[in-house]
Amino acid sequence: MNLDKSQAPARPDAAAPAAAKPAAAKPAIAAAKELAQAELPQGCTLSRRRFLEGIGAAVGIVAAGAVPAVVSATAQTAAAAEPEGGPIEEIAKENRDINYPGKPVFYADRAGTQKWGMVIDVKACIGCRRCVYACVKENNIGRDSGFTYIQVLEMELGKVDIEHAKLDYDEAGRPDKWYMPVQCMQCAEPPCVYGCPVKATWKEPDGIVVIDYNKCIACRNCMITCPYGARHFNWKEPEVPEKEINPKVPLEEKAGVVEKCTFCIQRTRAGETTACTAACPVGARKFGDLNDPDSEVSVLLRTRRVWRLKEEAGTEPMIWYVG
Amino acid sequence: MTMAENTERREGYVRFIGIDFHVGALRVAGPRYWAFMSLLFTLLMLGITAWGVALTEGGVVMAMRDNNPWGLWFTNYMYYVGLSAGGLAVYASVHLFGAKQFAPLSRLAVLQAGVLVMMALLSIVTDMERPWRAIWMLVTPNPTAPFVYTGSAAGIYMVICFLDLWILITGKGGEKLAHRMTLIALPFAVYLHTTTAFVLALNKSRELWHSAVMVPIFLTSATASGIALLMICAYVMQRYGIFKFTSSMFRSLSTLLATVIIIDVFLLVVEIITVFWKTSAQPGHVVRFAQFFTGEYALAFIPVLVLGIGAFALLAGRKTRHIPAVQLTAATMYVIAIFLKRYSLMSMGFAINPLGQYTPPYFPSLVETLIAVGLLALGLMFMTVGAKVLPLQVPEDEHGHGAHESGAPGSESSETPAFEAA
Numbered sequence: 001m002n003l004d005k006s007q008a009p010a011r012p013d014a015a016a017p018a019a020a021k022p023a024a025a026k027p028a029i030a031a032a033k034e035l036a037q038a039e040l041p042q043g044c045t046l047s048r049r050r051f052l053e054g055i056g057a058a059v060g061i062v063a064a065g066a067v068p069a070v071v072s073a074t075a076q077t078a079a080a081a082e083p084e085g086g087p088i089e090e091i092a093k094e095n096r097d098i099n100y101p102g103k104p105v106f107y108a109d110r111a112g113t114q115k116w117g118m119v120i121d122v123k124a125c126i127g128c129r130r131c132v133y134a135c136v137k138e139n140n141i142g143r144d145s146g147f148t149y150i151q152v153l154e155m156e157l158g159k160v161d162i163e164h165a166k167l168d169y170d171e172a173g174r175p176d177k178w179y180m181p182v183q184c185m186q187c188a189e190p191p192c193v194y195g196c197p198v199k200a201t202w203k204e205p206d207g208i209v210v211i212d213y214n215k216c217i218a219c220r221n222c223m224i225t226c227p228y229g230a231r232h233f234n235w236k237e238p239e240v241p242e243k244e245i246n247p248k249v250p251l252e253e254k255a256g257v258v259e260k261c262t263f264c265i266q267r268t269r270a271g272e273t274t275a276c277t278a279a280c281p282v283g284a285r286k287f288g289d290l291n292d293p294d295s296e297v298s299v300l301l302r303t304r305r306v307w308r309l310k311e312e313a314g315t316e317p318m319i320w321y322v323g
Numbered sequence: 324m325t326m327a328e329n330t331e332r333r334e335g336y337v338r339f340i341g342i343d344f345h346v347g348a349l350r351v352a353g354p355r356y357w358a359f360m361s362l363l364f365t366l367l368m369l370g371i372t373a374w375g376v377a378l379t380e381g382g383v384v385m386a387m388r389d390n391n392p393w394g395l396w397f398t399n400y401m402y403y404v405g406l407s408a409g410g411l412a413v414y415a416s417v418h419l420f421g422a423k424q425f426a427p428l429s430r431l432a433v434l435q436a437g438v439l440v441m442m443a444l445l446s447i448v449t450d451m452e453r454p455w456r457a458i459w460m461l462v463t464p465n466p467t468a469p470f471v472y473t474g475s476a477a478g479i480y481m482v483i484c485f486l487d488l489w490i491l492i493t494g495k496g497g498e499k500l501a502h503r504m505t506l507i508a509l510p511f512a513v514y515l516h517t518t519t520a521f522v523l524a525l526n527k528s529r530e531l532w533h534s535a536v537m538v539p540i541f542l543t544s545a546t547a548s549g550i551a552l553l554m555i556c557a558y559v560m561q562r563y564g565i566f567k568f569t570s571s572m573f574r575s576l577s578t579l580l581a582t583v584i585i586i587d588v589f590l591l592v593v594e595i596i597t598v599f600w601k602t603s604a605q606p607g608h609v610v611r612f613a614q615f616f617t618g619e620y621a622l623a624f625i626p627v628l629v630l631g632i633g634a635f636a637l638l639a640g641r642k643t644r645h646i647p648a649v650q651l652t653a654a655t656m657y658v659i660a661i662f663l664k665r666y667s668l669m670s671m672g673f674a675i676n677p678l679g680q681y682t683p684p685y686f687p688s689l690v691e692t693l694i695a696v697g698l699l700a701l702g703l704m705f706m707t708v709g710a711k712v713l714p715l716q717v718p719e720d721e722h723g724h725g726a727h728e729s730g731a732p733g734s735e736s737s738e739t740p741a742f743e744a745a
Contacts, residue, residue: 146388153678162678163606167678197460197470197471198463199459199463215456215459217459217460218382218451218453218456220393221470221522223389224529225526225528226677227677235387236381236382236383256381257452314527
């Protein structure tokens with residue numbers, strides 16, 4: 001079976017950067033979102049969360065314009081008591097847990113107090129794909145499953161032109177091109193988490209979006225909702241050579257469910273950096289804690305002019321690009 | 324009404340939950356009936372085998388891949404749900420808008436609606452790699468996921484349809500309850516279809532889906548294709564002597580169909596203009612929609628427009644509208660057009676993935692096709708058996724004109740009309 005979908009060769013002629021439509025008012029989702037924010041203050045129990053979401057569902061069904069307005073007003077009152085902080089602290093704080101069931105996903109330790117973020121220097125990136133290979137090895141990705149967590153796009157100079165990006169380029173390091181690695185952005189507003197019908201994927205308290213492989217019903221709706229193409233389905237059982245299996249990462253559980261980048265949760269929660277960051281030969285990737293003002297990412301975010309992919313989608317990605 | 328009070332035992336009938344099932348009709352059914360049934364049964368068995376293969380081998384036997392995460396099953400889900408809602412709209416118009424000319428159709432329409440939505444639900448179930456995990460939809464439903472709403476709506480709607488059919492046949496609660504059921508069923512049909520459209524429209528990641536006009540398009544496509552299918556179904560049943568309808572009923576149905584088709588085409592054209600107009604064109608939209616006019620995807624999308632406008636043209640002419648052949652042709656054209664439209668709408672999200680990579684058109688694998696054909700066979704089996712066994716013909720005293728129950732022109736002499744009472 002040939003599975004190399006990600007190397008689709010042909011591409012359209014006419015094009016320019018992807019631009020999402022301005023989000024229209026969607027009362028049901030907005031109301032539920034507001035509710036999710038409203039229950040942020042600590043001390044909220046799980047049952048209270050469930051209760052609030054139940055109300056969210058009910059509100060969604062009858063969705064008149066007025067009801068969500070009242071709900072959001074209440075939510076704003078609840079959020080008003082936040083302490084002051086700089087923009088980076090603000091971002092770290094917004095990168096909160098969503099649909100978190102109260103205990104960490106089965107293949108990870110409990111989250112610490114960090115808020116993880118990454119900065120990728122596209123000026124330094126030579127498109128060598130060493131991060132891709134390191135990631136495949138670290139995360140037990142099936143060797144012929146036809147996908148990788150990281151997809152490196154080769155772009156034309158002069159614009160951020162996703163529609164003309166090339167994924168299956170042969171030659172890396174060309175001076176007339178630039179390269180942009182794309183992977184799960186661990187968004188603070190993740191459409192995939194909001195779109196999962198059974199809460200099989202959630203944001204952990206340190207901001208990492210994880211998937212419970214034992215709960216995923218394989219509806220693949222999260223792949224539809226992700227604007228970064230970061231989620232991948234195991235159409236066949238992942239095959240990894242015996243000697244290369246990473247015991248800290250699930251393998252058989254991933255058959256027939258969706259998987260994606262976890263910021264190497266098995267490494268980063270144990271104090272290491274991600275496999276892709278460690279593998280980068282030019283140091284283009286910086287990974288660290290947004291809560292720590294002295295971490296490399298915090299310093300970069302404060303001192304450099306950074307941008308995020310598809311900022312207009314409002315997903316609040318936790319991977320920044322700098323060039 | 325006479326059916327309900329008629330409690331005396333009759334030859335060949337089995338009374339269960341207040342309905343007289345005419346099992347005897349099956350015993351005297353002709354060889355062609357049973358040949359058709361065995362064909363359906365064979366197809367169903369093939370479908371079940373294919374599903375078994377899919378469950379053991381995994382998704383690799385499907386043609387779906389990461390760039391085409393949804394395939395034939397989702398096209399069929401949208402399609403069947405739409406057909407179902409459309410049939411119900413006809414039935415509801417009898418009660419809500421006093422469209423008495425459609426009264427003879429009511430039981431058939433409700434049966435068709437129930438069977439179709441059952442097929443839609445089975446489309447989802449047969450796609451799941453581990454169907455038993457669907458229980459999580461009930462245990463931990465996520466209120467922000469559109470799928471939760473459409474899935475639950477389809478389930479409840481199926482129950483409503485079959486309950487409604489039971490009420491119509493037994494006559495329990497009389498006209499009043501039938502009317503009240505319509506008040507529940509019709510808004511629910513709209514709700515079901517709105518939530519189905521939301522599964523596509525509420526995604527900012529997929530440019531062409533992310534449009535509010537998706538919802539009305541779904542509703543009109545549903546109604547139009549549902550009416551068209553009901554018309555075909557009514558013709559087929561009349562051909563086999565199960566029903567007798569007046570030509571004026573078919574003419575009213577054609578007028579309704581033509582109206583809905585033109586609204587449906589209009590909404591699509593409005594969307595196309597918004598995508599391509601110089602002052603509104605966004606690169607992400609234009610690049611993707613262009614695939615459906617000049618790329619490989621045009622093979623599926625252009626026929627949608629051609630068949631849609633063609634069907635309208637056929638039904639628009641006052642002089643030709645009453646001819647059964649014209650009505651049947653137009654109805655068939657539109658049922659096909661809507662299937663292609665569902666496929667195109669789905670592909671609009673996938674033709675170019677969120678990272679700008681082109682995906683060649685999805686074409687279902689053998690396993691997927693067999694599963695879908697098996698489901699279709701199951702639905703047809705329900706209808707074929709239902710046509711024989713269930714008292715689908717509405718007794719004459721429930722509608723002023725129409726149905727001459729005696730002397731149904733048995734083009735198949737071996738076929739016995741299912742309806743003999745009243």
